[in-house]
Amino acid sequence: MSEAGIVIDGVTKRFGSFTAVDNLTLTFADGETACLLGPSGCGKTTLMRMIAGLETPTEGRIIIDGRDVTNLRPRRRNIGMVFQYPVMYQTLSVRENIALPLKRDRSLSAAERKKRVDEVLDVIDLAHRADAYIDELDAGSRQKVAVGRSVARQTKVVLFDEPTTNVEVNAKLTLIRTFKEISRRLKQTAVYVTHDQTEAMTLADKIALMKDGSIIQYDGPTALYQKPASEFGGWFLGNPGMNFIPAQRTEAGLVSPLLPEPLDAPAKLGAGKVRLGIRPEQLLARTEPFKGSVEAKVEDCIVGIAGQLLARLSVASETVKLKTGALPNLRAQDTIHIGFPPEDLLVFEDGVRVT
Numbered sequence: 626m627s628e629a630g631i632v633i634d635g636v637t638k639r640f641g642s643f644t645a646v647d648n649l650t651l652t653f654a655d656g657e658t659a660c661l662l663g664p665s666g667c668g669k670t671t672l673m674r675m676i677a678g679l680e681t682p683t684e685g686r687i688i689i690d691g692r693d694v695t696n697l698r699p700r701r702r703n704i705g706m707v708f709q710y711p712v713m714y715q716t717l718s719v720r721e722n723i724a725l726p727l728k729r730d731r732s733l734s735a736a737e738r739k740k741r742v743d744e745v746l747d748v749i750d751l752a753h754r755a756d757a758y759i760d761e762l763d764a765g766s767r768q769k770v771a772v773g774r775s776v777a778r779q780t781k782v783v784l785f786d787e788p789t790t791n792v793e794v795n796a797k798l799t800l801i802r803t804f805k806e807i808s809r810r811l812k813q814t815a816v817y818v819t820h821d822q823t824e825a826m827t828l829a830d831k832i833a834l835m836k837d838g839s840i841i842q843y844d845g846p847t848a849l850y851q852k853p854a855s856e857f858g859g860w861f862l863g864n865p866g867m868n869f870i871p872a873q874r875t876e877a878g879l880v881s882p883l884l885p886e887p888l889d890a891p892a893k894l895g896a897g898k899v900r901l902g903i904r905p906e907q908l909l910a911r912t913e914p915f916k917g918s919v920e921a922k923v924e925d926c927i928v929g930i931a932g933q934l935l936a937r938l939s940v941a942s943e944t945v946k947l948k949t950g951a952l953p954n955l956r957a958q959d960t961i962h963i964g965f966p967p968e969d970l971l972v973f974e975d976g977v978r979v980t
């Protein structure tokens with residue numbers, strides 16, 4: 626196994642009898658930005674700390690750029706790290722903070738060092754503040770300096786541990802753009818831990834969706850959203866998550882009181898429990914009945930981001946979530962008509978996607 630990038634090879638981490646990371650095997654490809662995403666306690670930080678060398682795997686190996694680093698100390702791994710709370714030297718300027726990690730590198734001349742720092746200042750878009758002191762900057766700019774410092778050595782791998790947690794919402798997007806631009810320009814392999822799905826969707830080439838110490842799916846953001854491999858992925862991604870509707874097998878296909886017509890059953894369906902998945906924004910919703918519609922009662926309704934309505938509906942003893950911009954006057958207790966476009970329905974068997 627000598628490929629570039631980061632190879633996680635059968636890695637397990639146990640704390641006493643508790644397994645935080647459970648026999649993971651995965652490759653973060655060279656030059657790719659990968660996000661580790663998942664609910665609190667799923668093992669994201671533990672996995673990243675093992676890549677960094679801050680934690681030793683109980684079993685398995687970690688290979689960075691073809692070199693087995695499992696037993697190397699963090700400093701010997703040649704990686705950059707950006708944390709939630711960066712340590713910054715208040716009495717040094719932006720330029721001096723970024724230059725700091727380069728001081729130890731004797732292979733660089735003073736001119737080369739200055740050139741590197743100028744390059745970094747340019748990428749993080751802080752050349753105009755190069756001589757400012759850290760405490761004169763806002764949290765977003767400070768975090769940019771932290772990133773600048775971590776990438777100044779131009780390591781092949783850079784790790785981010787929820788670096789936007791303490792940055793105000795408006796500055797987050799700028800910061801994320803900066804991360805992307807830097808990894809692209811420096812062709813770095815970046816691993817980024819977050820529990821913010823919007824951040825992961827915006828930033829990642831690929832997302833590793835984690836649950837209980839395992840990786841449920843490793844895929845591009847669009848594939849993960851549109852074709853979750855499991856009900857967990859459908860539920861976890863999206864705001865609100867995917868709807869799941871129970872269905873029964875019959876001679877005519879899959880039937881449900883929510884569907885006026887049976888749905889063709891996939892050939893590879895076994896004998897397990899079948900549920901149909903559909904995203905709240907994929908439901909059709911109108912005030913009048915239409916072809917293929919069923920009647921639904923609005924239980925409650927709130928206005929979401931960008932004026933879209935988020936409603937909880939009861940339909941034939943099931944609860945269904947709807948996200949729509951089409952019914953601006955929707956109120957609780959209204960009766961409406963909804964439809965499930967067959968082409969948008971995903972079939973899950975025992976929690977695993979079949980189509």
Ligand SMILES: Nc1ncnc2c1ncn2[C@@H]1O[C@H](COP(=O)(O)OP(=O)(O)OP(=O)(O)O)[C@@H](O)[C@H]1O
Nearest residue numbers: 640643645663664665666667668669670671672820
């Ligand atoms: N040093 C430790 N000793 C004992 N248990 C630990 C230790 N570090 C982590 N754990 C446990 O391992 C599990 C995974 O923790 P981890 O911090 O990796 O999760 P996470 O996905 O990063 O969660 P969060 O988003 O809350 O940071 C948790 O149940 C945590 O309590």
